[in-house]
Amino acid sequence: MTSPPDHTAPAPAAPRTAEPPLQIPASPEPVVHPGRDAAAEAVADEIVALVERRPDTVLGVATGSTMTGVYRALVRRARERGLDVSRLTAFALDEYLGLPPGDPRLFRSVLEAHLVGDLGLDPSQLRTPDPERALDDPAGAAAAYEAALLDAGGVDLQLLGIGRNGHVAFNEPGSPPDSLTRTVELDGVTRDDAASSFGGLAATPRRAITVGVATILRARRLRLLAFGGAKAAILARALTGPVSPEVPASLLRGHPDLALHLDAEAAAAL
Ligand code: GLP
Numbered sequence: 232m233t234s235p236p237d238h239t240a241p242a243p244a245a246p247r248t249a250e251p252p253l254q255i256p257a258s259p260e261p262v263v264h265p266g267r268d269a270a271a272e273a274v275a276d277e278i279v280a281l282v283e284r285r286p287d288t289v290l291g292v293a294t295g296s297t298m299t300g301v302y303r304a305l306v307r308r309a310r311e312r313g314l315d316v317s318r319l320t321a322f323a324l325d326e327y328l329g330l331p332p333g334d335p336r337l338f339r340s341v342l343e344a345h346l347v348g349d350l351g352l353d354p355s356q357l358r359t360p361d362p363e364r365a366l367d368d369p370a371g372a373a374a375a376y377e378a379a380l381l382d383a384g385g386v387d388l389q390l391l392g393i394g395r396n397g398h399v400a401f402n403e404p405g406s407p408p409d410s411l412t413r414t415v416e417l418d419g420v421t422r423d424d425a426a427s428s429f430g431g432l433a434a435t436p437r438r439a440i441t442v443g444v445a446t447i448l449r450a451r452r453l454r455l456l457a458f459g460g461a462k463a464a465i466l467a468r469a470l471t472g473p474v475s476p477e478v479p480a481s482l483l484r485g486h487p488d489l490a491l492h493l494d495a496e497a498a499a500a501l
Contacts, residue, residue: 256484258470261491263498267458270492271300272308274390274454279308281388286318291389291447292346292357293324293400294338297456298390302345309350316356320383321346323359324391324400325441328366328414336428337362358383365414365440372440373412380446389450393457396420397465397478401441408482410443444482453489455480460496467500 264270282288292298309316326338334340339359346352358379365372380386391399396418402410403418415438417425422435429435447453457466469480470491476482483489 256474258484259489259491261470261493261498261501263493263495265494267300267494268304270456270458270494271304274301274456274492275304275308277454278305278388279312279314282314282316282319283312285387286315288319288387289383289385290319290321291324291386291391291450292321292342293390293392294341295392297392297458299345301390301456302349306345306349316350316352319352319356321352321357322380322383322386323357324389324447325439326360326362326365327436328362328438328440329436330362332363360412360440360442362440369414369440373414376412376440376442377446380442380449386450388452388454389447391447391453391455391483393455393462393465393469393480394418394421395424395461395465397469397480399444399447399455399480399483401439402444402447402479404477404479406444406479406482407476408448409445411446412440412442414438414440444476444479448483448486451488453483453486454492455483455489456492457497458494460499462497463500466493466497470501 262273264273278290321342323338323342327336330337342357342359343354346357347354360376361372393399396404398404398418398421401415401417403415403421417437417439422432422437426432426435465478469478472478472481474481474484
C-alpha cells in the first residue's frame with residue numbers, strides 16, 4: 232500500500248527561469264462535416280449513446296439556429312432507438328429578461344418545443360433560469376441556478392454555439408474566465424443579430440441572465456457547433472488567437488474535453 236503524499240514536506244525548489252513560459256492552450260482539431268445535417272447527427276448520436284449508457288445524464292442545452300438541427304436529429308434518433316429519456320435533465324444556458332411569461336421568443340419556450348413537445352421530457356426535466364426573479368433579485372436568481380446545477384451533479388455534455396462577437400451563452404466580450412451565473416447587458420452585435428426575431432432593434436431585449444464561463448468550463452464535455460461563413464472570422468480568432476475575455480469562446484480552449492463540430496464555411500479561415 233502506498234502512503235499518502237506528505238503535504239508538510241518542503242516543496243522541491245522550482246528551477247529558476249527568467250520568464251515563466253507563456254501557456255497558450257492549443258485548440259482541438261475541429262471536425263469539419265460535409266454539412267450541418269451531418270454535424271447535427273454526429274452530435275445527436277453522441278448524446279443518444281451517452282443517455283443509453285447513463286439514463287440520468289445532465290445535458291446542457293443551447294438555443295440559436297445552430298441547435299435546431301441537433302434537436303431534430305436527437306428526437307429522430309431517440310424515437311428510432313426507443314430511448315428512455317425519463318431520467319434525463321436539461322439545463323439551459325441563458326434567458327432573455329423583460330419578455331412576458333410564455334413569450335415564444337423566450338429560450339424556455341424554444342427549448343420546450345423541442346425537448347418537451349418533441350423529445351417528450353416532462354417540463355420539470357427542463358431547467359431554465361428564472362427571468363422574473365432575475366429582474367427583482369438578480370443575485371438570488373443567479374445563485375439559485377448555480378445551486379440547481381450543482382445539485383444535479385453538474386453538466387455531463389454541454390452544447391454550445393458561438394456569437395459573431397465570440398460570445399458563448401450570453402458571456403459577452405469582457406466576460407472573465409471565473410464568471411458564474413449572473414445578469415448581463417447584451418452586446419450590440421448580439422442585439423443586432425437577434426433584432427429580426429423581435430421586429431427590430433428597439434424591441435430587442437437589452438438584458439439577460441446567463442451561466443458564466445466558469446459554469447460552462449465545469450461541464451464534463453463541451454461540444455461547440457458553428458455553421459456558415461458568418462462564423463468563420465470569429466472562430467479563427469477564438470481558436471488560433473490569444474486566449475482572452477475579449478473573445479469569450481477562446482477561454483474554452485483549456486477544457487480537457489472540448490470538441491468543435493463545423494461545416495466547411497465556418498472552418499474556412501482556420
Ligand atoms: C444566442 C445564444 C447563444 C448562441 C448564439 C448563436 O445569442 N445565447 O447561446 O450560441 O446566439 O446563435 P446562432 O446559433 O443563431 O448563430
